[in-house]
Amino acid sequence: MQEAMLAIENIHTNYGASQVLHGISLKVKPGEIVGIMGRNGVGKTTLMRSIMGLTPAKSGRISFRDADITHMPSHKIARLGIGYVPQGRRVFPSLTVREHLQVTAREAPANQWTFAKMIELFPNLGQRLDQSGAKLSGGEQQMLAAGRALVANPSLLLMDEPTEGLAPLMVRELGRLVGALKETGTAVLLVEQQLAFVLKYADRVYIVSKGQVVHHCLPSELAADSEIKARFLGV
Numbered sequence: 288m289q290e291a292m293l294a295i296e297n298i299h300t301n302y303g304a305s306q307v308l309h310g311i312s313l314k315v316k317p318g319e320i321v322g323i324m325g326r327n328g329v330g331k332t333t334l335m336r337s338i339m340g341l342t343p344a345k346s347g348r349i350s351f352r353d354a355d356i357t358h359m360p361s362h363k364i365a366r367l368g369i370g371y372v373p374q375g376r377r378v379f380p381s382l383t384v385r386e387h388l389q390v391t392a393r394e395a396p397a398n399q400w401t402f403a404k405m406i407e408l409f410p411n412l413g414q415r416l417d418q419s420g421a422k423l424s425g426g427e428q429q430m431l432a433a434g435r436a437l438v439a440n441p442s443l444l445l446m447d448e449p450t451e452g453l454a455p456l457m458v459r460e461l462g463r464l465v466g467a468l469k470e471t472g473t474a475v476l477l478v479e480q481q482l483a484f485v486l487k488y489a490d491r492v493y494i495v496s497k498g499q500v501v502h503h504c505l506p507s508e509l510a511a512d513s514e515i516k517a518r519f520l521g522v
């Protein structure tokens with residue numbers, strides 16, 4: 288089996304006195320799409336924030352390739368090749384589409400996610416290069432947030448509930464992006480509430496409850512497991 292590129296080992300994370308992650312462990316291998324599912328408030332966003340160094344883990348270890356990133360500052364973690372598309376997109380209202388895509392661009396020779404490539408993938412954004420982030424639709428903002436993370440050329444992309452609030456057409460667009468990521472071998476850690484989306488794109492799925500991984504399986508196994516779905520996903 289190929290070695291993990293991201294390895295999370297037994298991390299505990301809290302906000303002040305409130306502990307949210309109670310010993311989570313998981314792995315992402317190069318090029319894999321890994322889904323994280325669970326009900327609201329179980330700690331999925333906190334897990335993403337711990338990986339990015341925004342809410343660092345209090346104990347346990349997070350390694351990315353050969354580096355221990357558990358207590359590394361966020362900008363260094365990003366520079367190692369982890370991109371982050373936070374929940375709610377967080378595009379800058381006053382920056383234009385072009386500025387978003389240029390701020391973080393890295394013109395490395397091996398970068399497959401160039402400015403030109405993003406425009407090709409999202410023609411909608413290409414037509415709105417001089418429009419400000421505030422004037423984009425929710426779906427366009429989601430694409431822009433993903434584009435902004437990708438032009439920095441990550442080898443692992445963290446996406447936090449990317450389909451949230453999107454119309455079905457935009458969910459399909461987003462699926463096209465995840466498909467393209469898979470083809471190019473960019474690994475994705477995907478926190479997602481839409482079961483159908485996870486079943487379609489993920490290679491493996493972890494289910495989180497109360498700050499712990501309670502189940503780990505293949506999408507096909509999850510699709511067939513009504514007990515796990517009812518108990519941890521409410522579907």
Ligand SMILES: Nc1ncnc2c1ncn2[C@@H]1O[C@H](COP(=O)(O)OP(=O)(O)OP(=O)(O)O)[C@@H](O)[C@H]1O
Nearest residue numbers: 302305307325326327328329330331332333334374
């Ligand atoms: N900045 C914060 N300070 C204190 N508590 C927080 C903070 N952010 C989140 N929490 C709490 O931590 C717990 C886990 O939140 P988190 O956002 O990680 O869950 P989630 O699984 O991503 O939920 P959702 O699906 O609703 O986004 C919740 O009880 C939440 O209220």
